[in-house]
Amino acid sequence: MELKICHLYPDVLNLYGDRGNILCMQKRLEWRGISCRVDQVRLGERKSLAGYDLFFIGGGQDFDQEILLEDLRRHKGPEIRAALADGGTFLCICGGYQMMGHDYETADGAKCEFLGAIDFHTAGGAKRMIGNYAYRLDEEDGAGTVVGFENHSGRTWLGSGVRPLGRVLKGYGNNGEDGTEGARFENAFCTYSHGPVLPKNPAFADLLIRTALLRRYGSCELDPLEDGFEQLAHDRVLRRIR
Ligand code: GLN
Numbered sequence: 001m002e003l004k005i006c007h008l009y010p011d012v013l014n015l016y017g018d019r020g021n022i023l024c025m026q027k028r029l030e031w032r033g034i035s036c037r038v039d040q041v042r043l044g045e046r047k048s049l050a051g052y053d054l055f056f057i058g059g060g061q062d063f064d065q066e067i068l069l070e071d072l073r074r075h076k077g078p079e080i081r082a083a084l085a086d087g088g089t090f091l092c093i094c095g096g097y098q099m100m101g102h103d104y105e106t107a108d109g110a111k112c113e114f115l116g117a118i119d120f121h122t123a124g125g126a127k128r129m130i131g132n133y134a135y136r137l138d139e140e141d142g143a144g145t146v147v148g149f150e151n152h153s154g155r156t157w158l159g160s161g162v163r164p165l166g167r168v169l170k171g172y173g174n175n176g177e178d179g180t181e182g183a184r185f186e187n188a189f190c191t192y193s194h195g196p197v198l199p200k201n202p203a204f205a206d207l208l209i210r211t212a213l214l215r216r217y218g219s220c221e222l223d224p225l226e227d228g229f230e231q232l233a234h235d236r237v238l239r240r241i242r
Helices: 020-030 062-085 095-100 202-217 228-241
Strands: 002-008 035-041 054-057 089-093 103-105 111-113 120-137 145-158 166-170 183-185 188-191
Touching: 002 020, 002 202, 020 035, 020 054, 020 202, 054 095, 054 202, 062 095, 062 111, 089 095, 089 202, 095 145, 095 188, 120 228, 145 228, 188 202, 202 228
Parallel strands: 002 035, 002 054, 054 089, 089 188, 103 120
Antiparallel strands: 103 111, 120 145, 120 166, 183 188
């Protein structure tokens, strides 16, 4: 068994060590004897995205997102939309999450036309939504709790046909108003959780891995791992946040 991971825009969208999510998935695959290949696809690079199982897009500031617009429109956009339609698994963080939606009007009034791969839109607000937060995953995804860190001024509003990744237990989530966090659509998992969110949320990491393996191989039995420390970290952070 092998899983092919594509890291999109590692040169531009790389806040808070988001890349740690890839290392986490790589390790959890390796520990189970499943090999993993990671390719980085950078700004301006033209490459077919067919054949990848899992895509990772990290977060970036408004400025970084604006730099990508042309490349998205001309090169990567159609490839990303096709990969999602083909059942590829996506983990998209904050700025990378916002890019999957229709558009983003920043607090300064700049209008970014994004991919429109998933039905939601984002609007900048005066107040940054920042801090440690927690949310409960949707029932369909196992309803575990996720602890993370958010920092965004964009407020995201989901369209019909898109469910939230989870419900906020503490913190802001998508917009600080409707109690939703992130977006779930097809095999895409979008979240405002920055930094390496997966190491302290091992069930979420395995959800992504399982989704990708299931689509590639048709079945997937993941051997349990010794997650004592990871679970301890998760529980402790959750207690502190709540
Ligand atoms: N530019 C976006 C916002 O502030 C995303 C920020 C981020 O990725 N941290 O809403």
